Amino acid sequence: MMSSSRISRAGRIVFLASLAFVFAMGAAAQEPVNVRLLGRLPGLYFPVDGAGHYAYVGWGQIYHSYRSGWLDVVDVSDPTSPVCVGHIALPDVVERIRVKDGLAYIAADYKGLLIIDVTNPTSPTLRGSYDTPNYATGLAISGGLAFIADGASLQIIDVTNPTSPTLRGSFATPGGVEDVFVSDGLAFLAHDGLQIVDVANPSSPVLRSSWGSGIRYVFVSNGVAYVSATYGQGTPYAYGMFYSIDVTSPTAPRLLASYGEDGGAGPVYVSGRFAYLGIGTGLHIFDISNPSSPRLCGYYYHAGGDLFVKGSLVYAAGGDLLIFQFSGAAAANRWQLYR
Numbered sequence: 001m002m003s004s005s006r007i008s009r010a011g012r013i014v015f016l017a018s019l020a021f022v023f024a025m026g027a028a029a030q031e032p033v034n035v036r037l038l039g040r041l042p043g044l045y046f047p048v049d050g051a052g053h054y055a056y057v058g059w060g061q062i063y064h065s066y067r068s069g070w071l072d073v074v075d076v077s078d079p080t081s082p083v084c085v086g087h088i089a090l091p092d093v094v095e096r097i098r099v100k101d102g103l104a105y106i107a108a109d110y111k112g113l114l115i116i117d118v119t120n121p122t123s124p125t126l127r128g129s130y131d132t133p134n135y136a137t138g139l140a141i142s143g144g145l146a147f148i149a150d151g152a153s154l155q156i157i158d159v160t161n162p163t164s165p166t167l168r169g170s171f172a173t174p175g176g177v178e179d180v181f182v183s184d185g186l187a188f189l190a191h192d193g194l195q196i197v198d199v200a201n202p203s204s205p206v207l208r209s210s211w212g213s214g215i216r217y218v219f220v221s222n223g224v225a226y227v228s229a230t231y232g233q234g235t236p237y238a239y240g241m242f243y244s245i246d247v248t249s250p251t252a253p254r255l256l257a258s259y260g261e262d263g264g265a266g267p268v269y270v271s272g273r274f275a276y277l278g279i280g281t282g283l284h285i286f287d288i289s290n291p292s293s294p295r296l297c298g299y300y301y302h303a304g305g306d307l308f309v310k311g312s313l314v315y316a317a318g319g320d321l322l323i324f325q326f327s328g329a330a331a332a333n334r335w336q337l338y339r
Contacts, residue, residue: 033299035283035314039323041074041082048317050308051099053077054085054121057317058094058106069094069108073121079313079323088124090114095137096179096306103127103162105146107136112155113146115162130157130165138179140187145202147187149177154189156202171197171205179267183220186250190215194227196250208250212243217277221270223248224256224291228265228277240265240279244291256292259284266318271309274328278304283316285326298326 045057055076060069071094073086092111097104102119112132118124134151141147141159145168148155154177156169171187179190185200186208194215198206214229225245232238239262246254261280268277275286275294285298305318314324 030281030301032301033297034327035285035298035300036325036327037300037322038313038325039076039078039080039082041084041321043072043320045072045305045317045319045321047094047097047306048308048315048321049097049099049104050076050310050315054118055082055308055315055321056097056099056104056118057321058090058097060090060093060109062093067092067110071097071104071106071116071124073118073124074321075121076313076315076323079325082321082323086118086120086122086124088116088126096139098139098141100141105139105141105159107139107148109135109137112136112150113139113148113157113159113165115159115165117162128159128161128163128165130167132157138177138190140180140182142182147180147182147199149180149189149191152176152191154180154187154197154205156199156205169199169201169203169205171199171207179217181218181220181225186220186247188218188220188225188247190218190227194218194225194245194253196247196253198250209253211245211253211255214241215243216265217267219268219270219275220247224288225253226268226270226275226277226288228268228279230264233264238262238264242268242275242277242279242284242286244275244288244294246291257294259286259294259296266304267306269307269309274298274309274326276307276309276314278307278316278318283307283314283324285314297328300324 055074069090093109096107104116106114113130115128132150138149144160146157154171175192177191187197189195196208229241242259244256263280266278283300283303286294308315
């Protein structure tokens, strides 16, 4: 919950002068709102993606100098009873997964990019790999290219031949890049702040602008970047923020709205008119029909991690794989908007 010291007597937010709007959660928010848990698969999962009737989840372990990871393929045709049907051991921790056209692209930490053939879900096989120079933590797939968040750089890999990926370009950043999203020839990099990079020519990326600080994850939809940030990470005073930013002019991003809670903030997923993320105390769902004034309309306590959404189903990997159903109902009365 947001501490009372961050709200003035007049109800105005004072802890960040740049905020446009901030939502505060009512005291009864530990009860689920418009979200129902359907199924659970026990595990130590973080990244998740989905395609067809399958969810793809990964995890990993580090023991001294030994590093390893796994990709599990989960049949979710019955969301109340998910079943692991395929598995492949990998050489490093699975940080993020993106599935497209029968291939699972994996950001595998110090092993860079791994490409797994999942056309047979019961028998995933390694098709190709590219060892990036640093450590891969995020990725996006667009136009036959894999955009890899790799330490203090963006690596752009040609994956048109998945058995033999090749480097097309790279872009150095002032800090470690944790996440990347690609839209309309632009790469949006979460690297403490948000950087917008023109990648229309992937061999020669060009910085267009930078915005903010503390940003860890980004998702772009309809000219708006929805980003999450964590401040004071690793301290008792950590708090997370969710921002919507107008990026229709990539050289001049503009803050539209924001939300904050004590605790960290995780990956963001946008589907239709809703944005989903784990922040503070749990899974939050916002109606973003008006990005300048989002409404908090769904909540589930102690859930979050990486997210994938298909229809009314929300897949959350932050330990166990959890499958929720979101009703899409209007905002409940317990949510209050502070201006």
